[in-house]
Amino acid sequence: MATLVKLRMPLLQVAAVLALLGLWQWGTASGVLDTFVVGTPGETLGQLKNWIVDGTLLQSSLSTMQVLLLGWGIGTLLGVIIGAAIGLNEFLRLVTDPFITFFNGMPRLILYPFLAVWLGFGLQAKVLLVVLVIVVVVITIVASGFRDVDPELINNSKLMGARRLDIARNVYAPALATWLIGSARVTLGYAFQASITAEFIGSSKGLGYLVVFGESRFNMNEIWAALAAVIAIAWALDGLIRLWERRATRWSGAGAR
């Protein structure tokens, strides 16, 4: 009984997905939906199967994930470090604020060709693009979050003799976790956009490449099949984030009521 209750939500979600797929199949079969525009679930599945069998899917997913995770990790880490520095040091914040906002305002997604020529059309340029795209977002969120921490908690820790590092570990880090989780979800999306965009251009592997390839041949099924892999990865990563969220917010008793 208890497990049934636990399983209710995932079951519902799976049901919703199936319903959507069914609707899609029915729509294309009955001609309500233009197969050329939306593809068909059947053929998308067929395409997926082919790619799984010949290894394309695994290879492409791995290649995209490599860019994604490296870029996301480095970007988040850098963002937290810089954001923390800015959040803690008013002078630094004032000095850097316009530059960061300015950089944040630049449409960085279209920078890839420049990076590629500079660093070569390999992993580095792609990872750098992802980093550039998300780092500013993380900086902004972390810096404003740092300024939002209850000053009483900080004062209390200081009084008790906490040094900067202690405060960072015991006050800022746990508070930070909440915003990081929020921003991780946003940046995950950005990171995906960036890695796929990088693969659009000047690449011969990765899910982004599969997508452009499908696009250039007007084959919606190929696009969906590639996106299905994106979806699977995104879903798994979101699951990890939720796990982390549950761990990180255990103290708040959010689930108790």
Added chain:
Amino acid sequence: MAAVWLVRLAILAAAVGGWQLLTTDLRWRLLFGRPTEVVSLVRAWVVDATFWTDTGVTLAETATGYALGVAAAIVLIAVILPFPAVGRFLSPFIAIVNSLPKIALAPVFIVWFGISFQSKIYFIAVAMFFVVFYGVYSGLNNIDQTMVDNLSVMGASGLERVRDVYVPATAGWLISSLRVSVAWALTAAVISEYIASNQGLGHRIALGQQALDPNAVVAGMFMVAVVSLTADRLLTLIDKRFRQWRLS
């Protein structure tokens, strides 16, 4: 404050100087343009009426798409708030749509929404939606439950709770996510113009690329950044108003 400006100027000078120096080399100039040339190009632009129409077009698209995206996010949050189960149900789907590379879906957007103003607005709105949604969502998770309980007991209706607790408590989050997302909305506008259009700053960047003029591309990106910097300053002002109650 004077010191702040001095350091800022020093950084700016170093950056621009380094750029100018770097681009004496042809390879870098082909890539990044030259500051001197970018400046003279921008000077030519600002006296050109079409530049302002382009800016206006981009702004109009951004503002409309932005408003639409923010509204959609807020509506969804308003639904999720009283029904947390809905939130749990939607969570993975939202995460998935968030990570879908919207650029890859440009053809779908073209087909569904055409090539007009409208299509760009939807494109921007979709991009915006997630930033705001996730930003406010994490803000909600941070609210002191006693405050909400107190108000509920006092007889606050759902709407009143939203107005008196949720909105002010998440205003900080909302604004910081709005600040992040203004830039993102502009990027979305520029990219959608870049994909297809004959007006707007994105169009200008595309033209610069077509003409193989790195100065034009860089200048275009800078102008976009300037627009977003301005928007950001406006939001900061609003933020200050909202935070009056805080410790000084």
Added chain:
Amino acid sequence: MTTTVQGSRADTHAIKLSGVKRSYPTAKGEFVAVKDVNLTVASGEFVSVVGPSGCGKSTLLGLLAGLAKPAAGTVETLGHPVRGVNTEVGFIFQRDALLPWRTAEQNVALPLRYHGMSKRDALREARAWLARVKLDGFGERYPHQLSGGMRKRVAIAASLAYQPKIILMDEPFSALDVQTRTIMEDDLLVLWQEYRPSVIFITHDLEEAVGLSDRVLVMSASPGTIVGEFTIDLPRPRNLLELRYDERFTELSHEIWERLRKEVLQTNVDKR
């Protein structure tokens, strides 16, 4: 006027808890905070609850306010079960829950607005209430600009201003100096006489409990349950300052003290 209302004798119960149990999940498993709580409060009755720290007093109020559901038993107010947040009660939280982004005035005016009062009237009323808790002149301050005792008084004003039929007070006066406290106790009694709400009042001050109440309940160390009931048969209206020299008062206080002492000793022996 020398009325004392007895919960057990009245036919309408403003509050009725039967066989109530509430437990919390913890790292070490289920923790039973209160159990087997049976309690009725008659309409217009003033009941105090005393008990050792952590015995489950706040937990009981939380159940009455509908902020949590009992694991067993039933919770009723004004004749019907509590479902969801109970807007029939006024609740003064142990830790004040003022809105930091509203001024003192606005914090008091809000519940009045929720109950349909116009903005103007609500503000006027709020100012009158602030005066009542000795805070006139502080209406435009934000909570962080007030002292601890002042914040508590704002919270009290906010919960009493809209005159709920049932008032739940969780150590409302503990942050106040003796004199301000006495003044506010007097005020509370006057207000109570005026429109006769049912009150559950939590305090650690036995004299306060005896002085204000019709009945005093003593709770046991956790898992908390009600282990003692004392009917305070002192005549009303009462003069709280003079009451100190009343013999019956001293006797009752002492009786309750003795009962309570056992409980506290229990807590400190019975370590989990």
Added chain:
Amino acid sequence: MTTTVQGSRADTHAIKLSGVKRSYPTAKGEFVAVKDVNLTVASGEFVSVVGPSGCGKSTLLGLLAGLAKPAAGTVETLGHPVRGVNTEVGFIFQRDALLPWRTAEQNVALPLRYHGMSKRDALREARAWLARVKLDGFGERYPHQLSGGMRKRVAIAASLAYQPKIILMDEPFSALDVQTRTIMEDDLLVLWQEYRPSVIFITHDLEEAVGLSDRVLVMSASPGTIVGEFTIDLPRPRNLLELRYDERFTELSHEIWERLRKEVLQTNVDKR
């Protein structure tokens, strides 16, 4: 042992405030919270401060802890001026400031860690302290899983555990039931005798103030300043329970009460 230490007579001052003024900016302009405060506390002295709600007691502690700077006058601890947050003091805030994401145990262990204790030792020590405040078995709870009184006790344990030379306590026991309170008062006295920190203790309970202190200071309604000083010449060690029947005790309490009453009346007349 029958020592009483007099601040004015000792040659080293643990705490020294001279001509201190503190004001806050408000919507209505500058608000003077305290002014002309002169106060010395000798090393090892136990001083209580009483005064009407909002008179500036917490403000004074804030100045001593270095959380704010005086608008005029000087604030010194252990012989040198306070600059920035003062890590020589232990501060028990009026509203507890526990880290919500750390368990009770960790909250107590942290300051010990800050003072260089190893993780193991700190945890062992923290557990011992939790036992001392009657919270053994609750070490692994997060603050939100504790009752109001329990949280306060965790905060007290955390601030006392690392044995600061100066202890500032802002109404530490107000959320506790009488019995727990008495036990903790006794404990505090034992601890104080042990290593003789200088203590400033804020309370609204006059008997508590008299029972614990070497000196009791009375503050006036705001703008707060010190208007009364009472030397408590009761012998030590004291038995707090028996003290109630001591004549000198009653006399002193009454004296302070009278002094304070004037002040409170003042607050309530002097409305701004």
Added chain:
Amino acid sequence: GCASGNDRQTTGSAAKAPASLVISSSGNYLTSFAPLWAAEPDFKAIETKYKTKVSFEPFNKGSDALTALLGGSAQICNCGATTGLTAAIAGKEVRYIGNIFKGTGQVVVAAKKYEASHGSDVAKFANATFGFTSPGSGSQIAAQKVAEHFGLNWGATKQLALGSTTAYSPALAAGRVDIVVMEVPTAIKAVEDGVGYIVADLSDPAKAAPLIGNIIGAGLVTTKKFMDEYPELTQDVINALVSGINRVKKTPDPAAAYAALPDAYKKVNQDEKVFAKQWPFIYPSFVATEGTVDDKEIADTYALGGFSSQDASGAQAKAYFDNTLAKRAAETAHK
């Protein structure tokens, strides 16, 4: 004009047309499509005749332009022949109804440092890195054909997909690639900047033919549905195109050619000097067309686009290249 074919609906005096006629184009007023821009007076005439609005909607990618056509937000698409062909092979009812230029519009450019040693002998680039847009793109296949023509083993060469045109010149300058197939304007720019020199001209159909065959280039594509619904309008559009081609053919001189182009074009391509440099390369690609395509060209285009014979066998693919309107237009023009 007098309406024909569609007797049910043509009742009014004005000929039947949608309220607006959107022509989706790859790029912004590219010089490669000069005939289309030169046809401006004819499009103006169409606007008056049909009381409609003709507009060009630029797209960064040809495939997006075609998607706009298929999605219904454009009525005619100006894109590469193979872009439309791909859709036809996928089963869409699209028709290639008028050719704008022949050849690929591309040039082979090598890094400057090889000019003296390698010249135009591609065979010497055996150890070099070949650059192109993306795998499977026309530029990649062109590069492969050229390499193979010179006896290189394509599989053994080093290759790099450069993505956007922005990267070409800097990549050549930075030494990331040695020899690149690029569009004429990019090539001119590379030569201008001194980072490259021209190895082979694939833009001039005559010069390109021995290397890669007779290639169709770009043209106007529309849906069968649109042709059936607005036959007269479609014919007029192609008439306009053909008259544009004829107009352009008369101006081998860059100055005259530039002068003949409309303001909208000049606004985007402001630098006449650049135009003058490009024109000699681009002009021949217009000379080679009458708006129609022949079987040899179709076969060669299939080959260059990497399409198989199976691809060519579908009903839509077979019907894709449709010369009828262009032929009729040429006849009218000759009269």
